[in-house]
Amino acid sequence: KAGVTQTPRYLIKTRGQQVTLSCSPISGHRSVSWYQQTPGQGLQFLFEYFSETQRNKGNFPGRFSGRQFSNSRSEMNVSTLELGDSALYLCASSQLQGFGGTGELFFGEGSRLTVL
Amino acid sequence: KQEVTQIPAALSVPEGENLVLNCSFTDSAIYNLQWFRQDPGKGLTSLLLIQSSQREQTSGRLNASLDKSSGRSTLYIAASQPGDSATYLCAVNSGNTPLVFGKGTRLSVIA
Numbered sequence: 001k002a003g004v005t006q007t008p009r010y011l012i013k014t015r016g017q018q019v020t021l022s023c024s025p026i027s028g029h030r031s032v033s034w035y036q037q038t039p040g041q042g043l044q045f046l047f048e049y050f051s052e053t054q055r056n057k058g059n060f061p062g063r064f065s066g067r068q069f070s071n072s073r074s075e076m077n078v079s080t081l082e083l084g085d086s087a088l089y090l091c092a093s094s095q096l097q098g099f100g101g102t103g104e105l106f107f108g109e110g111s112r113l114t115v116l
Numbered sequence: 117k118q119e120v121t122q123i124p125a126a127l128s129v130p131e132g133e134n135l136v137l138n139c140s141f142t143d144s145a146i147y148n149l150q151w152f153r154q155d156p157g158k159g160l161t162s163l164l165l166i167q168s169s170q171r172e173q174t175s176g177r178l179n180a181s182l183d184k185s186s187g188r189s190t191l192y193i194a195a196s197q198p199g200d201s202a203t204y205l206c207a208v209n210s211g212n213t214p215l216v217f218g219k220g221t222r223l224s225v226i227a
Contacts, residue, residue: 004159033214043205045214056214090159105150105207105215107159 002027004093004108012114018079021111025072025093031055032074033105034066037088046089049074050096078113086115118143118210122218129196130226137191137221139206144184151180151191152205154220160205164191196225 005024013019025032034046045058049068066076072093078085089112092105119142129135139149148167152160164173164180166189172181179192189206203222207215 006159042219043217048214055212058214088157092160103148104162104165105152105160106162107152109159110157112157 004091004106006089006091006108006111008111009109010112010114012116013081014116015081015083017081018077019081019113020075020077021089021091021113023074023076023091023093023108025074025091026106029093029095029106030072031094031096032068032072033092033094034074034076035090035092036060037090037110038086043090046076081115083115086113088112118146118208118213118216120206120208120216120218122204122206122221124221125219126222126224128224128226131196131198133196133225134192134194135196135223137193137204137223139189139191139218141187141189141208141216143210144187146184146208146210148209149180149182149189150207150209150215151178151189152207154203154205163204193223196223198225198227201225 007022031050033048036044047066048056052068063079068074088110090110092107094105095103121140123138150165151163154160166173166182177194182189201224203220205220207217
């Protein structure tokens, strides 16, 4: 069974540009979450999607957006890039449990974004 | 608001030693708790998931316990090996909200 796949793995952008990251979840998983990881802040939650609907959203500016497609694949976009957006962006997929929360999370290898 | 703390932040042990990593959380109303491992520059690998109704879970040399009433979980690693060197994170699931992660414990196992 294939794991969570994130593309691209590495990318370099300059300030002011925009970037789109892609995530393909484990087959059968309909919940996809995105996290930003930096050395100083640790793991910070960006947003979660389930069945093409945003279920939860973290405390990030509107420059960060995401969407989920009918096949559960998800993309996140960051517009007007800033130096501080340099980070490892991680995607995770899961199945929802009966209580409505996420089940066991499975992460991809991440997309390393460097903003110059 | 749920807060998750992991102590110590870093730990260095000789190969072969048994060790315990700690995770504490402020709100005991959780549904499950998950332990992850992260190697430098990589994604997170799920190690163990403990449901709120369980007291512990085991996988190979790893054993995770959960004490909801005291807001604590421990990850026990038996007979540590250099390949166990990584950052270990715990994450708490409190329901229909995002998981809350600790900042992790960076483990170094010295050969």
